[in-house]
Amino acid sequence: MTQNFNQLEQVFINFQQSRNRCEQDQLFTTIVSQLHSSLSIKFKQAGVSASDIEDLVQELLIRTYLSLQTFDFTLNIPFEHYLNCMVRSLRNDFWRKRYAETNRNESLINEYIVRYKWNKSSNQTEAYCLTQAQNEEIQESLLYLSDLERNVAQLMLCDYSPTEIARKLNIKDKVVYNSIQRCKMKMKDYLIQRYC
Numbered sequence: 001m002t003q004n005f006n007q008l009e010q011v012f013i014n015f016q017q018s019r020n021r022c023e024q025d026q027l028f029t030t031i032v033s034q035l036h037s038s039l040s041i042k043f044k045q046a047g048v049s050a051s052d053i054e055d056l057v058q059e060l061l062i063r064t065y066l067s068l069q070t071f072d073f074t075l076n077i078p079f080e081h082y083l084n085c086m087v088r089s090l091r092n093d094f095w096r097k098r099y100a101e102t103n104r105n106e107s108l109i110n111e112y113i114v115r116y117k118w119n120k121s122s123n124q125t126e127a128y129c130l131t132q133a134q135n136e137e138i139q140e141s142l143l144y145l146s147d148l149e150r151n152v153a154q155l156m157l158c159d160y161s162p163t164e165i166a167r168k169l170n171i172k173d174k175v176v177y178n179s180i181q182r183c184k185m186k187m188k189d190y191l192i193q194r195y196c
Contacts (some may be wrong), residue, residue: 004061007034007195008031008034008035008077008079008080009028009078009080010077011027011031011034012031012068012071012073012079014027014030014071015027015031015068016068016071016073028065028068031064031068032061035061035064035083036057036061039056039057039060039061039087040053040057042087043056043091044092044122045055048091048094053096056090056091056094059181060086060090062085063086063090063192064086066087067082067086071137087101087137094110116174128177130147137191137194138157140190141186141190141191142154142187144186144187144190145182145183145186145187148169149179149182149183149186151169151181152165152176152179152180153180153183153187155168156183162177163176
């Protein structure tokens with residue numbers, strides 16, 4: 001790679017000294033073709049994913065283009081050293097950004113989990129309150145039923161079947177079914193009067 005850069009050093013100098021735009025474009029095309037594969041390898045060795053390598057190489061080539069305009073070749077510092085510093089800086093910036101994104105994503109996930117659990121518990125609380133209110137309304141509507149109808153309705157609320165209710169209250173099945181029908185009508189009328 002050093003041999004490659006020794007040859008490129010003269011191309012860098014020619015690029016900087018050239019005042020012809022067309023010649024500069026040709027020289028920079030040569031620089032890009034020479035540097036592209038070696039820069040890709042450097043980023044790959046740093047553990048950068050293949051999808052991000054091309055973006056980093058392009059960013060580095062842009063920085064190279066801008067720095068070639070002002071780099072001082074009279075100091076006898078090889079441009080390779082400066083290029084390696086840019087690679088290191090860009091790689092560190094990439095990993096800092098990746099680390100920040102990962103932390104941000106984890107924070108968003110944790111925030112979503114907390115919100116979900118809070119919504120779930122608040123929905124359970126709301127559902128419990130609504131169920132309690134409905135139970136109170138049903139209990140109030142039972143007050144407007146006769147004793148037999150109230151007993152049948154309370155047993156229905158305890159999940160007894162009509163046949164079991166008939167056996168428990170020692171009455172016929174038909175009487176239970178008629179009581180259930182009367183309970184429905186009376187409770188419906190009570191709820192309509194209360195809310196309409």
